[in-house]
Amino acid sequence: MEYKTGNQNKTSLIIEAAAKVFANRGYSGTLMADIAAEAGIGKGTIYEYFPSKEGLFFAVFEWFVQITKAEAKIGISALGGSVSERLMALNDALLRSWLDMLDMYSLVMEFWSASASSQMRQRFKLAFREGYRDFRQIVSALIRDGVEKGEFQPEVDAESVAAALVGAWDALLLQAWFDEDFDPLTTSREFMNVLINGLISKPQVVSSA
Template sequence: MTVLPRRDWRQERRQKILAAAAELFGANPYDSVQMRDVAARAEVGKPTLYRYFPSKEELFLEVFKSGLDRLDSEVAAILKDREQPARSLERLLEALLNALGGQVAALRMLTDDQSPVMRRWRNEFRRRRRPFVEAARTILEQGIASGEFRPVDLETVPSMLIGIVRGGLVGTDRVPRERFAAAMIDLVVHALSARTQKAAHAA
């Protein structure tokens, strides 16, 4: 007789809360999201919500960490697939945008740049950003080796790409994320293209 694994209802409930919080933080400024809103969206009582997450700050940061965990998996898949470097780079930038987009939207309206939640968000991102920088470097190296990308400074450009994503999200709050993504990817891939460099030299 086949024995089915026991469902971990606590973990399922936790994930449901995180999904509800991610939706709310992705669509609203941090200060306007209330724990009662998250509880209602997740269909749990406030006491239950506080048993899992003792404060809004902790909940927000756990949403971010979960997003970075998913980003880790996406980056690993991108590198494993070994598509054309330009396509791999597009996928990497899209994954970063999806992971950071809702978080930056929520934080953008905070007036105190040194608020505890802002500091903790930045520290968490700094702690976790190295694999994304290394993935960008690997893709750039592959593109340069294949002749698809022109030679660039591999010590600085990978970090710059991460900064473009984060800085662009902060500076384009009235532009739909899909439009920003398309413009940013077009700019980056065009700037790196060896064909663009050859055309410039020919001119």
């Protein structure tokens, strides 16, 4: 009825329509008819390209992972400068690109939920695990770089910081999704200042229980 996106083929037309509807209504709240209507095609046509609702959902997931990874890579490869600067730049790039599609964030929650239940559990869980691993690796490589260059303290456990950082980004967006008054970009930058400071400064030991 009103296509305009440069959808090369019908497959991606459907995926994008589905993404929109899944994001708005959730997996089980979404009717195949809604997707068809959103895509401006007949209900049956979807089944020419995808085997089932579940199959389509997974295709949306893969599409989503792919564009997310692509964004991340761009954000990372972009910059020169000190490792600290690059880390902060990565923070900005990621959050900005995500904020641009915050309305899609509910998709992520649908994916999480799918990975927790249902038939597709395994496929999703695996994909998430791999996705997080990849992402952690990218960030930890950056941090390790900082350690090797002497910019960061040698005691720093790059893996752990990367894992927590990746998680923090994720969760800041989550909070932004829940709370319109929450500004994740500013928040993250303040946080990054502290964290980077922690990476750079000679540690003051703390003990615990």
